[in-house]
Amino acid sequence: MKQWMVKTRNLKKYYKQGNYIIKALDGVDFQAEDGEFVSIIGKSGSGKSTLLYMIGGLDIPTEGDVFVGGKNLAGISREKLAVFRRRNVGFIFQSYNLVPDLNVYENIILPIELDGAAVDEELVDELLDSLQLLDKKEAMPNTLSGGQQQRAAIARALAIKPLLVLADEPTGNLDTGTSHDVIGLLRTMAKRFQQTLVVITHDQDIAQMADRIVHMKDGKIVRG
Ligand SMILES: Nc1ncnc2c1ncn2[C@@H]1O[C@H](COP(=O)(O)OP(=O)(O)OP(=O)(O)O)[C@@H](O)[C@H]1O
Numbered sequence: 006m007k008q009w010m011v012k013t014r015n016l017k018k019y020y021k022q023g024n025y026i027i028k029a030l031d032g033v034d035f036q037a038e039d040g041e042f043v044s045i046i047g048k049s050g051s052g053k054s055t056l057l058y059m060i061g062g063l064d065i066p067t068e069g070d071v072f073v074g075g076k077n078l079a080g081i082s083r084e085k086l087a088v089f090r091r092r093n094v095g096f097i098f099q100s101y102n103l104v105p106d107l108n109v110y111e112n113i114i115l116p117i118e119l120d121g122a123a124v125d126e127e128l129v130d131e132l133l134d135s136l137q138l139l140d141k142k143e144a145m146p147n148t149l150s151g152g153q154q155q156r157a158a159i160a161r162a163l164a165i166k167p168l169l170v171l172a173d174e175p176t177g178n179l180d181t182g183t184s185h186d187v188i189g190l191l192r193t194m195a196k197r198f199q200q201t202l203v204v205i206t207h208d209q210d211i212a213q214m215a216d217r218i219v220h221m222k223d224g225k226i227v228r229g
Contacts, residue, residue, distance in 0.1 A: 011169060013033055031223065
C-alpha cells in the first residue's frame with residue numbers, strides 16, 4: 006500500500022457566526038502522495054485556505070483526522086503542533102511576509118535559528134542559486150522586485166527541509182510570466198527534494214502545472 010504523505014479523513018471545520026454555523030470544511034477526504042504537486046482551485050469562500058491551514062497544522066479541526074507523514078495532527082497539543090509545523094512544513098503566502106529589517110539571507114535562516122537548529126549553508130546557497138537570488142543574498146527586501154521577494158520567501162520555506170510545502174495564492178501579486186517562473190521553480194525544487202507541494206490558486210494556467218487538480222465547493226471536494 007502506498008504511504009500517503011498527507012491524508013485527511015472526514016475533515017470538518019465549523020465556525021460559529023451569531024446564530025448560525027459556517028461550514029468552512031464539511032467532510033473533506035484529501036490526499037497527496039510523497040513528492041506529488043497538487044493544486045487546489047475553487048471559488049472564494051469554498052474552504053481552500055482552511056484546508057491548507059489544517060493540513061499544515063496551523064489550526065485544529067472541529068472533527069476528523071489529518072495525517073501528515075503518518076502522524077495524526079488532530080490528536081496533538083497546540084504546542085507540539087507548533088514544533089511539528091516549524092520543522093516539517095514550509096508555508097508560502099501571497100504577501101511574502103519577509104522581515105523588512107533583515108536581508109535575504111537573514112530572512113531565510115530566521116526560522117532555522119528560531120528552532121535552535123544548525124543552518125545548512127550549502128543548502129541555503131543551493132536554494133539561492135536555484136532561485137536566481139545568489140547576487141541578492143545581502144539585499145534588503147524593499148530593494149527587490151515582487152518576484153524576487155516571493156523567491157526569497159520560497160527559499161525561506163525550503164531551507165528548513167520541509168516534508169510538505171504549502172502555498173496560498175503564492176503568485177497573487179505577480180505578473181503572468183513571473184508567476185509561471187515562480188511556480189516552475191517551486192515544482193522543480195519540490196521534485197528535487199521529494200516534497201509534497203500543495204498550491205492554492207485562482208489561475209487555471211498555474212493549476213494546470215500541477216500533477217493533479219482538486220476542485221473545492223462549499224467546504225467539500227467536488228472533483229479530483
Ligand atoms: N476564522 C474564521 N471565522 C469565521 N469564519 C471563517 C474563518 N475563517 C474562514 N471562515 C469562513 O469559512 C469559509 C471558507 O473560508 P476560506 O478562507 O477557507 O475560503 P477560500 O476558498 O480560501 O477563499 P478565498 O479564495 O477568498 O481565499 C468562508 O465562508 C469564510 O468566511
